[in-house]
Amino acid sequence: MAEIANIIKKIATEGQKIHTYPAKVIRVNRDENALHPEDEDAYSVDVMRADGAEISHVRLKASLQDKEQGIICIPKVGSWVLASIIETTETRAFISQYSEIDKIFLRIRNDDDTYFQMQTGGNxxxxxxxxxxxxxxxxxxxxxxxxxxxxxxYSSDEVKIDFSEGQGYQAVIQDESIVFNHEAKGLNFAMGDKFKVEVGENNLKDQLNDLITEISKIVVAQGVSPDVGALADINAKINEIME
Incomplete structure (x- = not known):
């Protein structure tokens, strides 16, 4: 932040003009040593001006050294941008306007080493x-x-919610189905064309089918035995409702 403040102060006191030029993005520089490599962070791009000159490492954020947090807009390769020069040094520039954006990252670091992060793109x-x-x-x-x-x-066809570092409950909502599960506990509840309830290897429909099968085997010597036909109808309805 001190670097940015010094630049603003210098421009104000010396009356410098900020030069801006249109350019086409020819390369996005992914940071292989990023603190969050799984997110494919990028902090600069290479651009080509209208006169054919290439400018490397044009900034996407104020400081290329501070990789902990901030907001980053990554332009699409081949799109046009406006690049503004820093301190009249043509090889030091930043992207000031975009025509097309590929991804946006927002990351905020808290005092307890936790991060809030938003990553969004066309998909x-x-x-x-x-x-x-x-x-x-x-x-x-x-x-x-x-x-x-x-x-x-979330995307155009799915919303997915995870809790407790993937070891808690998870919800996946799609156009034709909803699934709730807890992998560590082996719990699974799904709603689609039918209901599905599982705990570990035990399926509720299978257990109900087995129960009706065993009841159907009962023969009462004195009195009324179970109505096998009615039990079969109940079993068929269970199979229509559950999987």
Whole structure:
């Protein structure tokens, strides 16, 4: 932030003009050493001006060193942008306007090493809270490890909600079905054309079918035996409702 403040102060005191030029994005520079490598962070792009000159590492955010948080708009390769020069140095520039955006990242770091993150693009969006599990090691080129605390992702055909770092309840909502499950507990409840309820390897429909089968075997010596035909009808209706 001090760097940006100094630039603004210098422009104000020296009366410098900010030069802006149109350019086409020719390359997005993915950061292989990003703190959040799974998110495909990018902090700069290479562009080509209308006169054919190529400018490398045009900034997508104020500071290329601060990778912990911030908002990043990644333009589409081949799209036109406006690039503005920093401190009259033509090789130092930032993207000031976009014509097409491929992805947007928003990341906020909290004091307890948890992060709120939003990632959105043309194929869908994802909101999440995640926690820093272990620091990376630059000597061994090991990136830090993050785990989701909770997340919600949605696209044109699905909404997915996760809790407790993937070990809690999960909900997946689609056009023709809804599924709730808890992988650690082996719980699964689904609604589509039929209902499905499972706990571990036990399926509720199968258990009801087995129960009716066993009741149908009962023969009463004195009195009335179970109505096998009625039980068969009940079993058929269960199969129509459940899977």
């Amino acid at each position: 869908g969006s994802r909101l999440s809270f995640k926690r820093l599990e272990s620091e990376g090691n630059p000597i061994t080129n090991t990136p830090p490890l993050f785990k989701d605390i909770s997340s919600i992702g």
